Amino acid sequence: xxxxxYTRAGDVAGAVSEVSGNRAAKFIAGGTNLIDLMKxxxxxxxxxVDITRLPLSRIEDTPDGGxxxxxxxxxxxxxxxxxxxxxxxxxxxxxLAGASPQLRNMATNGGNLLQRARCYYFYDTATPCNKREPGxxxxxxxxxxxxxxxxxxxxxxxxxxxxxxxxxxxALEAVVRVTGRNGDRAIPFADFHRLPGETPDIDSNLGVxxxxxxxxxxxxxxxxxxxxxxxxxxxxxAFALVSVAAALEMSGDTxxxxxxxxxxxxxxxxRNTEAxxxxxxxxxxxxxxxxxxxxxxxxxxxxxxxxFKIELAKRAIVRALKHAAQMETRx
Amino acid sequence: MKDGTEKEALGEVTFSLPTATRITLRxxxxxxxxxxxxxxxxxxxxxxxxxxxxxKKGCDHGQCGACTVLxxxxxxxxxxxxxxxxxxxxxxxxxxxxxxxxxxxxQQAFIDHDAFQCGYCTPGQIxxxxxxxxxxxxxxxxxxxxxxxGNICRCGAYPNIVAxxxxxxxxxxxxxx
Numbered sequence: 001x002x003x004x005x006y007t008r009a010g011d012v013a014g015a016v017s018e019v020s021g022n023r024a025a026k027f028i029a030g031g032t033n034l035i036d037l038m039k040x041x042x043x044x045x046x047x048x049v050d051i052t053r054l055p056l057s058r059i060e061d062t063p064d065g066g067x068x069x070x071x072x073x074x075x076x077x078x079x080x081x082x083x084x085x086x087x088x089x090x091x092x093x094x095x096l097a098g099a100s101p102q103l104r105n106m107a108t109n110g111g112n113l114l115q116r117a118r119c120y121y122f123y124d125t126a127t128p129c130n131k132r133e134p135g136x137x138x139x140x141x142x143x144x145x146x147x148x149x150x151x152x153x154x155x156x157x158x159x160x161x162x163x164x165x166x167x168x169x170x171a172l173e174a175v176v177r178v179t180g181r182n183g184d185r186a187i188p189f190a191d192f193h194r195l196p197g198e199t200p201d202i203d204s205n206l207g208v209x210x211x212x213x214x215x216x217x218x219x220x221x222x223x224x225x226x227x228x229x230x231x232x233x234x235x236x237x238a239f240a241l242v243s244v245a246a247a248l249e250m251s252g253d254t255x256x257x258x259x260x261x262x263x264x265x266x267x268x269x270x271r272n273t274e275a276x277x278x279x280x281x282x283x284x285x286x287x288x289x290x291x292x293x294x295x296x297x298x299x300x301x302x303x304x305x306x307x308f309k310i311e312l313a314k315r316a317i318v319r320a321l322k323h324a325a326q327m328e329t330r331x
Numbered sequence: 332m333k334d335g336t337e338k339e340a341l342g343e344v345t346f347s348l349p350t351a352t353r354i355t356l357r358x359x360x361x362x363x364x365x366x367x368x369x370x371x372x373x374x375x376x377x378x379x380x381x382x383x384x385x386x387k388k389g390c391d392h393g394q395c396g397a398c399t400v401l402x403x404x405x406x407x408x409x410x411x412x413x414x415x416x417x418x419x420x421x422x423x424x425x426x427x428x429x430x431x432x433x434x435x436x437x438q439q440a441f442i443d444h445d446a447f448q449c450g451y452c453t454p455g456q457i458x459x460x461x462x463x464x465x466x467x468x469x470x471x472x473x474x475x476x477x478x479x480x481g482n483i484c485r486c487g488a489y490p491n492i493v494a495x496x497x498x499x500x501x502x503x504x505x506x507x508x
Contacts, residue, residue: 100481
């Protein structure tokens with residue numbers, strides 16, 4: 001780890017002013033990703049601003065019937081929160097599918113959104129990587145790319161977003177509340193993360209002088225019909241090859257609304273509202289789910305080692321929808 | 332070391348040279364003060380500053396769980412924790428579990444079930460198991476396997492570790508009843 005200076009922020013405004021105009025400064029909260037990246041020499045901040053004592057550690061109702069998750073609430077406290085378990089069990093299950101209990105006790109909600117890619121070339125400072133060092137090239141495109149993207153990738157980067165929590169938040173259409181030098185903003189979840197395009201070094205649309213204050217869940221929690229299915233190389237403590245968050249609103253066996261978000265397949269949680277719309281008004285059947293799965297993967301493109309993910313994702317979509325519709329019991 | 336020569340490359344960057352900071356930790360029920368640099372991890376502070384070498388450094392990247400300790404009652408990974416950020420916290424390591432010569436029930440259960448071979452992962456396993464039992468979410472052997480998945484055992488003593496934890500949980504329930 002490189003040497004750095006340290007300060008503890010006493011309030012949100014103070015935290016923002018610490019990073020404003022100082023590109024070497026970074027916020028630190030749980031540290032589960034940043035400290036690791038610093039040990040690998042991938043991140044080399046000159047100054048860390050400790051935000052763990054800011055008053056952003058509450059989960060509370062919002063006036064419009066939703067739930068506000070403070071940016072500094074840990075992943076574990078969020079997943080096991082009584083309101084989250086009861087009203088947003090999809091989110092609870094997704095969080096508990098990720099990392100390990102110790103890491104979930106440390107990692108915060110804001111930090112979960114900002115965790116960086118787990119691409120091995122991003123971590124390996126001996127290899128070129130456009131995300132780590134813009135302009136050096138992508139080692140994964142012609143390299144070992146089994147875990148990499150099949151949707152939304154660019155010539156510059158094929159990394160995927162590693163989060164489970166974010167896949168549920170995308171399906172629930174959460175809103176990310178941020179504050180910065182220019183005031184407060186509310187960013188719809190679909191607009192928070194970016195596709196790699198020409199600037200894979202920039203993961204999200206959070207400004208460099210902005211801080212996440214909360215993640216707001218809308219009132220609709222899909223508690224009756226939901227599933228989070230994570231397919232990975234081992235059953236615990238591994239990143240997803242493909243994950244699916246499925247949320248249905250049903251009337252009898254007719255689908256009124258369907259939401260699907262995919263993890264492990266793209267640089268951001270992957271939604272396809274056009275494909276989801278194919279289920280509106282349809283009966284919950286394996287055939288109708290298969291049509292949606294095909295539509296979701298229509299533009300998918302495999303690389304030398306990850307083409308299997310396309311079929312895997314289709315099957316995972318169908319299975320997750322069957323769980324959500326309670327056509328079969330959960331695994 | 333960072334110095335003024337980096338100014339040009341990073342643009343308008345200002346920072347002062349890091350200095351050691353005095354922090355206070357309550358470790359195994361004793362107040363400890365130490366001067367740490369910002370990048371000193373809690374794991375290194377325990378092992379190198381306080382000679383509490385029971386907590387082990389395995390991968391040093393949060394993947395193996397050997398460095399698990401309890402901070403304010405919760406199990407965390409000490410290798411990914413900066414000591415300076417935990418100023419004022421309560422830390423329990425494997426050295427703080429026994430009551431004199433009386434082993435903690437989890438420690439005794441690990442002996443009863445031969446829940447280790449080389450023993451390197453054991454302090455982390457034991458602290459993690461205590462944290463898990465405090466969390467109160469594990470009911471079945473499957474739950475234990477899932478909720479202990481952050482602790483790797485290279486010797487593969489997993490079946491015995493699960494059996495040891497089950498024994499301790501039963502004893503715990505017996506006491507509560």
